[in-house]
Amino acid sequence: MTGQSSRIPQPRANIGAIPAYVPGKPPVAREGLTTYKLSSNENPYPPLPGVVEAVSEVVSRMNRYPDMGNVDLFAALATRLDVPVEDLTLATGSVGLIYQVLQAFCDPADEVVHAWRSFEAYPIAVTAAAATSVRVPVTATGEHDLEAMLAAITERTKVVMVCTPNNPTGPAVSHSALVAFLDRVPSHVLVVVDEAYVEFVRMDDAVDGIALYRTYPNVVLTRTFSKAYGLANFRVGYAVAQEPTATALRAVSLPFGVSGVAQAAAIASLDAEAELLERVEELVAERARVVAGLSEVGWDVPDAQGNFVWFELGERTTAFAEAADAAGIVVRPFAGEGVRASIGEVEANDRLIAVAAAFDR
Numbered sequence: 001m002t003g004q005s006s007r008i009p010q011p012r013a014n015i016g017a018i019p020a021y022v023p024g025k026p027p028v029a030r031e032g033l034t035t036y037k038l039s040s041n042e043n044p045y046p047p048l049p050g051v052v053e054a055v056s057e058v059v060s061r062m063n064r065y066p067d068m069g070n071v072d073l074f075a076a077l078a079t080r081l082d083v084p085v086e087d088l089t090l091a092t093g094s095v096g097l098i099y100q101v102l103q104a105f106c107d108p109a110d111e112v113v114h115a116w117r118s119f120e121a122y123p124i125a126v127t128a129a130a131a132t133s134v135r136v137p138v139t140a141t142g143e144h145d146l147e148a149m150l151a152a153i154t155e156r157t158k159v160v161m162v163c164t165p166n167n168p169t170g171p172a173v174s175h176s177a178l179v180a181f182l183d184r185v186p187s188h189v190l191v192v193v194d195e196a197y198v199e200f201v202r203m204d205d206a207v208d209g210i211a212l213y214r215t216y217p218n219v220v221l222t223r224t225f226s227k228a229y230g231l232a233n234f235r236v237g238y239a240v241a242q243e244p245t246a247t248a249l250r251a252v253s254l255p256f257g258v259s260g261v262a263q264a265a266a267i268a269s270l271d272a273e274a275e276l277l278e279r280v281e282e283l284v285a286e287r288a289r290v291v292a293g294l295s296e297v298g299w300d301v302p303d304a305q306g307n308f309v310w311f312e313l314g315e316r317t318t319a320f321a322e323a324a325d326a327a328g329i330v331v332r333p334f335a336g337e338g339v340r341a342s343i344g345e346v347e348a349n350d351r352l353i354a355v356a357a358a359f360d361r
């Protein structure tokens with residue numbers, strides 16, 4: 001024995017209860033077949049030359065810390081969104097922001113209400129914060145049940161997460177439904193509106209997140225450069241909230257969390273926004289084509305407002321994922337529930353439709 005006793009250090013009790021994050025699998029190489037990854041809702045387009053150039057300039061200075069104040073990126077976002085810099089927070093992806101929200105606002109045993117199935121990082125982050133995840137089932141069409149979420153709010157509720165569009169099921173909440181919801185949520189409960197896919201939404205009465213943040217002091221919008229802007233690898237996202245909340249979120253920021261390459265890539269992406277949003281438009285058109293193609297072969301998927309579609313498959317989930325694998329596309333199965341498939345390259349989307357058409361439910 002080397003120490004005083006044989007006891008080893010014990011993490012907090014909640015740590016052992018943190019669910020594992022299941023990342024989308026990379027594609028398996030198959031002879032004579034190009035394989036595609038449709039398992040992580042990534043942007044299939046390669047980076048724009050201007051963005052690569054901006055990043056390369058920072059690469060040559062990797063021995064220096066990034067700008068901890070993120071001054072240029074904050075300024076670019078403030079201009080782009082027409083909000084004061086004081087109302088913005090930056091973090092390593094919007095997942096980083098969710099951790100900061102929980103760290104800043106939740107005491108142990110506080111409750112966080114969110115839809116389920118929804119973004120798998122929520123129960124992970126909530127459990128890591130020693131808070132309690134209160135899961136409210138989505139409706140049969142994969143929508144948030146806002147009425148049931150209101151009913152789930154208790155004395156212990158500190159935060160409500162609204163994921164719109166909802167990952168992995170697809171539907172988005174409407175602006176008027178969210179306003180009616182916010183009017184009934186107690187004003188001391190923070191409502192995080194996770195808009196990771198906001199650029200892909202095409203619906204009447206779409207959520208105007210900035211208008212909500214201006215009206216409701218308890219709203220936090222979270223957005224990301226990972227999806228529409230194609231910067232998933234660099235980990236950068238931002239939150240918009242009124243100043244007292246934003247100040248609390250910045251207080252728990254990891255010092256130097258957002259790397260210099262991420263800051264440079266995000267600024268260059270805002271400069272090239274028109275071109276990037278044209279690509280989003282192409283992906284939205286592909287989404288419409290996939291949804292129509294699936295409908296033709298008898299699959300009516302929930303309203304797809306993100307860059308992905310959802311197949312409710314229950315016990316047939318694994319079989320569907322295997323059929324996709326065999327066709328050279330990797331999808332994201334949620335065992336016993338369904339499969340999420342990202343909108344990717346045209347060829348990959350064609351194969352997805354073909355797999356669904358041939359699949360014996």
Ligand SMILES: *Cc1c(COP(=O)(O)O)cnc(C)c1O
Binds near residue numbers: 041092095196232
């Ligand atoms: C992808 C995703 C995020 C963002 O992830 P980051 O890469 O951490 O910015 C946030 N919320 C949802 C619902 C997502 O699907």
